Amino acid sequence: MSDLTTYAARWIFPVDAPPIERGTITVRDDTIVAVATHGTRTPDVELGNVAILPGFVNAHTHLDLSGAKACQAPLADARGSLEFTHWLRNVIAFRHSRTPTQVQADIALGLAECLRFGTTLIGDISAGGASWDLLTRAYCRAVVFHEVLGLSEERAAQSWQGAQAWAKQNAPLDGYVPAYSPHAPYSVRRTLYAALSSQTPPIATHLAETQAELQLLRAHEGPFVDFLKELNVWNPAGLIRDPLDVIRQLPRGIFVHGNYLDAATPFAPEQTLVVCPRTHHAFGHPRHPFPRMKVRVALGTDSLASNPDLDILAEARFLRQQYPEVEPAMLLRMLTLNGAEALGFGAVTGSLTAGKSADLVVLPLPNAESSEPHDLLFVSALAVGGVMFRGRWIVAPTPELL
Numbered sequence: 001m002s003d004l005t006t007y008a009a010r011w012i013f014p015v016d017a018p019p020i021e022r023g024t025i026t027v028r029d030d031t032i033v034a035v036a037t038h039g040t041r042t043p044d045v046e047l048g049n050v051a052i053l054p055g056f057v058n059a060h061t062h063l064d065l066s067g068a069k070a071c072q073a074p075l076a077d078a079r080g081s082l083e084f085t086h087w088l089r090n091v092i093a094f095r096h097s098r099t100p101t102q103v104q105a106d107i108a109l110g111l112a113e114c115l116r117f118g119t120t121l122i123g124d125i126s127a128g129g130a131s132w133d134l135l136t137r138a139y140c141r142a143v144v145f146h147e148v149l150g151l152s153e154e155r156a157a158q159s160w161q162g163a164q165a166w167a168k169q170n171a172p173l174d175g176y177v178p179a180y181s182p183h184a185p186y187s188v189r190r191t192l193y194a195a196l197s198s199q200t201p202p203i204a205t206h207l208a209e210t211q212a213e214l215q216l217l218r219a220h221e222g223p224f225v226d227f228l229k230e231l232n233v234w235n236p237a238g239l240i241r242d243p244l245d246v247i248r249q250l251p252r253g254i255f256v257h258g259n260y261l262d263a264a265t266p267f268a269p270e271q272t273l274v275v276c277p278r279t280h281h282a283f284g285h286p287r288h289p290f291p292r293m294k295v296r297v298a299l300g301t302d303s304l305a306s307n308p309d310l311d312i313l314a315e316a317r318f319l320r321q322q323y324p325e326v327e328p329a330m331l332l333r334m335l336t337l338n339g340a341e342a343l344g345f346g347a348v349t350g351s352l353t354a355g356k357s358a359d360l361v362v363l364p365l366p367n368a369e370s371s372e373p374h375d376l377l378f379v380s381a382l383a384v385g386g387v388m389f390r391g392r393w394i395v396a397p398t399p400e401l402l
């Protein structure tokens with residue numbers, strides 16, 4: 001008896017190869033053994049009018065803020081956008097209000113939401129590394145980035161010591177990687193960025209998220225000055241001078257947001273920019289320069305403190321509407337393989353390739369034709385109908401699909 005299962009679908013999207021109409025994918029145990037054109041293999045399971053895609057990658061979230069939705073509400077300015085330092089004050093107050101038990105419940109809530117939306121690899125920024133235990137037991141792969149921050153010498157050293165002690169206690173496991181995230185240039189001493197430059201990647205940092213951040217770094221002026229003084233951490237001597245210094249120091253870095261980077265910013269081939277489209281929109285930033293930038297781009301939801309949900313496919317659909325100049329095949333790559341490569345899992349997952357892990361999403365398609373098959377994915381509101389992780393259905397395809 002064969003231990004292979006072959007699934008057929010209206011469209012298969014390998015990502016590292018063109019889409020295959022009425023193709024098949026064959027899985028043995030936890031591994032993809034073949035992706036084939038119509039007629040090559042006899043399917044065991046005919047899934048019908050669906051797409052089979054690689055499991056999605058959410059390259060940037062903060063699961064420990066999954067209870068922080070209220071941070072969004074009262075902050076809208078006259079344009080209906082969130083004002084950044086006010087929002088940060090609310091996030092800090094939220095963190096102080098949470099007990100360790102509540103933090104774990106928040107992480108569990110966010111994780112369940114990620115998995116339901118087809119995420120099989122998560123890059124999670126975690127205060128104190130608190131999501132490690134839950135994520136290493138979850139049906140997905142993860143990089144847990146222990147957050148580090150501190151502008152003064154003393155705070156930076158303390159934070160760095162704490163993060164290193166955590167990393168010592170938590171060795172990498174199969175599919176799970178402990179890592180570091182220097183929070184942002186307005187909260188991380190320049191010497192701390194320098195210390196991180198010699199660490200094993202991946203390393204993720206928020207960068208050039210607001211105009212106010214650039215104003216702070218370049219002129220030591222603007223709303224961040226009051227904000228940092230209020231927190232009693234104002235230390236202009238600790239600030240880096242320019243976001244480009246951060247990019248130079250992390251040759252395989254993951255740079256999150258980059259909303260105010262110049263489109264001509266030079267990046268190295270192993271660096272990644274993560275954009276968080278609906279969070280970008282919530283803060284009312286001008287159009288993001290990423291379509292013109294020469295860098296690998298991946299997608300993140302950011303947290304529920306600034307985003308409506310943790311649906312990473314919704315981020316790609318939002319971009320399809322807002323940035324029609326971006327090829328939809330590129331959007332699919334941003335949703336899958338680019339994030340996997342950024343997080344160090346590009347050889348294992350992120351595309352439907354023989355030998356890679358059987359991490360799949362089954363997405364029902366509209367009853368429509370399209371000359372561009374990717375638009376069946378993105379010009380649609382249909383929800384994920386099945387998720388397979390390491391060859392096992394985590395969200396079983398709905399009965400009408402089987």
Ligand SMILES: [Zn+2]
Pocket residue numbers: 060061062125206256302303
């Ligand atoms: Zn973030």
